[in-house]
């Protein structure tokens with residue numbers, strides 16, 4: 551179980567409370583990216599780990615590939631060797647550490663010069679600045695290239711009962727002895743007790759292949775079988791995933807979700823059947 555740090559509050563004390571609670575509950579993997587709040591997310595984590603002397607207890611994953619500047623909102627995709635080799639130094643500085651446990655390419659397209667990117671990650675690994683690398687992607691053709699041409703250890707994908715598209719890739723990924731990190735287990739709050747409020751706040755037009763009405767109907771039915779968060783975690787535990795990366799923007803969300811996770815082994819109900827079978831339709835070759 552990892553803590554997705556993308557939605558941590560901007561105020562340090564609030565963010566630190568969440569990180570502290572996560573550690574107290576046994577979480578030892580923090581997931582971030584240079585892009586999150588343009589480096590400020592990494593800074594929050596770095597400050598926290600230093601203050602609490604926790605660096606060696608926590609697996610830190612960060613991501614690279616987006617060139618941004620502080621003056622405007624422009625973000626430019628840049629998977630070049632030069633960008634990766636210089637960005638890692640910035641991430642290490644902000645995180646207050648001299649190595650990353652995991653460094654991931656934050657997306658990627660089939661048109662990229664992928665061999666150059668792979669060479670940059672191999673260089674960082676050889677030089678000891680990163681322990682492992684991987685790719686965060688939902689493009690089957692890109693994932694396939696990295697599986698066959700690099701030494702990636704992980705693929706990160708949005709993976710949950712609603713976005714169950716990764717089911718079509720799990721076998722191929724496992725065949726390369728590569729691990730899956732499932733991000734978004736509660737689908738931004740939809741797979742929680744608060745799904746009605748989350749639909750109103752974030753998914754007025756539905757999501758993926760679900761209209762708003764279908765979403766409400768499906769989640770209401772599934773929630774009658776078992777608490778949605780329990781089902782969401784049980785679903786992922788039945789998939790070949792190495793870690794479930796769950797996000798929270800408040801201590802209450804984190805503790806509520808973790809309390810549900812604790813219950814997973816006590817119940818056997820599975821609500822996967824209520825959800826549509828989705829497939830990736832683009833970027834297949």
Ligand SMILES: NC(=O)c1ccc[n+]([C@@H]2O[C@H](COP(=O)([O-])OP(=O)(O)OC[C@H]3O[C@@H](n4cnc5c(N)ncnc54)[C@H](OP(=O)(O)O)[C@@H]3O)[C@@H](O)[C@H]2O)c1
Nearest residue numbers: 554555556557581686733734735736737738739796797799
């Ligand atoms: N391309 C990539 O590499 C990529 C993309 C996305 C995420 N990630 C990583 O994966 C992590 C998890 O992604 P995610 O944030 O999409 O995952 P998630 O765990 O499905 O969603 C977390 C969000 O769901 C809402 N939520 C959680 N528990 C709730 C509850 N009990 N009641 C109501 N709402 C609740 C909160 O939204 P509010 O804050 O709005 O309340 C929270 O910020 C991120 O933090 C990041 O580290 C990576």
